[in-house]
Amino acid sequence: MENKENEINAASVPKQLIATVRLRQYGNTDYYNIDVPGAKTGDWVIVGAERGIDCGRIMALEEMENIQLLEYQRVVRICTEEDMAVIRQNHLDAVAQMKFCQDSANALNLTMKIINAEYVYDRTKIIFYFAAPERVDFRQLVRDLAKELHIRIELHQVGIRDEMRISGCIGCCGREACCANWIHEFVPVNIRMAKLQQIQLHPAKLSGACGRLKCCLAYEQRNYRDLEQQIPRKGQIVRTENGTGEVVDNSLLAGTVTLKMDDGSIVTLPFADVTVVSRTKSRAKVRTQKRRRREDEENMSDKDYEQDLLRKIADLEEEDE
Numbered sequence: 001m002e003n004k005e006n007e008i009n010a011a012s013v014p015k016q017l018i019a020t021v022r023l024r025q026y027g028n029t030d031y032y033n034i035d036v037p038g039a040k041t042g043d044w045v046i047v048g049a050e051r052g053i054d055c056g057r058i059m060a061l062e063e064m065e066n067i068q069l070l071e072y073q074r075v076v077r078i079c080t081e082e083d084m085a086v087i088r089q090n091h092l093d094a095v096a097q098m099k100f101c102q103d104s105a106n107a108l109n110l111t112m113k114i115i116n117a118e119y120v121y122d123r124t125k126i127i128f129y130f131a132a133p134e135r136v137d138f139r140q141l142v143r144d145l146a147k148e149l150h151i152r153i154e155l156h157q158v159g160i161r162d163e164m165r166i167s168g169c170i171g172c173c174g175r176e177a178c179c180a181n182w183i184h185e186f187v188p189v190n191i192r193m194a195k196l197q198q199i200q201l202h203p204a205k206l207s208g209a210c211g212r213l214k215c216c217l218a219y220e221q222r223n224y225r226d227l228e229q230q231i232p233r234k235g236q237i238v239r240t241e242n243g244t245g246e247v248v249d250n251s252l253l254a255g256t257v258t259l260k261m262d263d264g265s266i267v268t269l270p271f272a273d274v275t276v277v278s279r280t281k282s283r284a285k286v287r288t289q290k291r292r293r294r295e296d297e298e299n300m301s302d303k304d305y306e307q308d309l310l311r312k313i314a315d316l317e318e319e320d321e
Contacts, residue, residue, distance in 0.1 A: 015063040019075055021047055021056040022184055024118050025091070026129060026166045029059060029184040031067065034075040044079040044087070046121065048072035055079065055087055055121040059184040083121075090119040094126055097149065101128050104144050112136050115158065116166045125152040131163045161186055164210040171208065178215055189213040196224050198252060227252045231271045238274040242267075 019034040032047050039045065043058050050072060058075075079087070094117040102114045112132040119126050126149060130136075138155050145153045158166065165179040179186070194206055194217055208214040232238050236247045238259065245259035250271070258268045 015065045016067060018062055018064045018067060018069075019045075019058050020060040020062070020184060021045065021075070022059050023047075023054055023056040024120070026116060026118060027056065027127070030073065031064075031069060032073045032075050033069055034058075034061070036075050036078060039075065039078055044084065046076040046079060046083060048074050048076060049120065052120070052122045052124055055083065059182070086121065090121070090123065094118045097126065098128070100148065101141075101145060104148075105130075105138075105141055108141055108144075110136055110138060110141060112138070112157075115163055123151065125154060127154045127156060129156050129158055129162075129166050131160075132157055160210045161212060164208070169209040171214075177209060183215060186215065187218050189215060189217050193217040193221050193224075196221070196228060196252075224252055227255075231255065232257050232274060232276050237277045239277050240267075240269060240274050244277060 017034055019032045019039070020029055021032050022029045034045075036045070039058065039061070041058050041061055045056060045058060046053055047056055048054075048071075050070075053076060098114050098117050101117065105112050105114065110132075111134075112130045115129045115131055117126060117128045128145075136157065142153045142155060161179065164177060165183075168180045169177045171177045175181075189212075191201070191206075191213070194201060194213070197217070197220070199205060199217075206213055206217070231250050231252060232247045234247050234249065237244060238247060238257070240259070240261075243262055245261035245267070247257050248260050248266070249258035250256065255271055256268050257271050257274060258266060259274070260266055
């Protein structure tokens with residue numbers, strides 16, 4: 001009864017239209033309530049901020065439930081031509097301040113490279129993004145900048161992936177790097193993804209402009225994982241209409257397996273035309289041994305079973321010694 005009531009209550013909770021917005025050009029992404037007619041993904045919008053207002057671009061629109069946002073986290077309006085003119089001027093003025101910030105850092109002997117800068121929409125704060133090989137104590141630099149610019153100062157140290165996202169680059173595909181265009185959150189990427197997709201394991205093939213594994217390795221990972229579950233793996237024994245053979249290679253995209261038949265011939269067949277007989281020869285041998293041992297134990301007398309158990313214990317004790 002309680003479960004039914006919970007289901008009814010869950011179904012009665014109204015969903016909210018939530019916008020995922022990347023603040024300015026290089027800022028963080030966050031959720032915002034949106035009740036603005038005509039707003040769509042890619043639009044520049046004015047949003048509420050903890051202090052005043054700010055601007056950003058809608059990365060996604062989605063209906064969510066049970067999400068709690070702060071009062072100021074809402075989309076105020078879609079940017080007008082006047083708003084876009086302000087944003088463009090803010091960008092030009094912020095970039096002009098980068099040289100002063102870099103010179104000030106050099107004067108303090110700080111090992112840091114200023115990558116970019118941006119004002120918030122109402123110009124109450126300027127944010128400098130920098131890269132450095134280690135943590136930097138930039139407190140004196142903040143004081144020097146605030147004394148010169150007379151506004152709030154923020155310095156954000158970024159990693160190698162964010163450095164390329166902010167600087168912008170062209171990927172090996174000839175298009176603008178995904179991180180600089182539409183990705184609003186980095187996902188973990190590992191070498192196992194490349195192995196599953198049967199990509200050549202060479203740094204030049206797998207690395208992006210940032211020197212890390214390409215983000216696009218994760219795009220089709222789910223599809224490859226689904227294909228992997230359908231196609232026989234290397235080492236498995238399969239049955240075909242012409243006999244049995246061992247899988248020596250497979251192609252996930254082509255949906256084919258290459259077999260070494262019992263007579264030594266090599267054939268390539270669609271995986272739909274083969275049936276797995278056993279996982280691998282070694283695993284099949286282990287399973288056969290376990291089955292025979294189990295059958296022998298069932299046929300043992302109590303006395304024989306006791307002697308066999310004592311022998312196993314003695315063997316374990318010898319191994320421990």
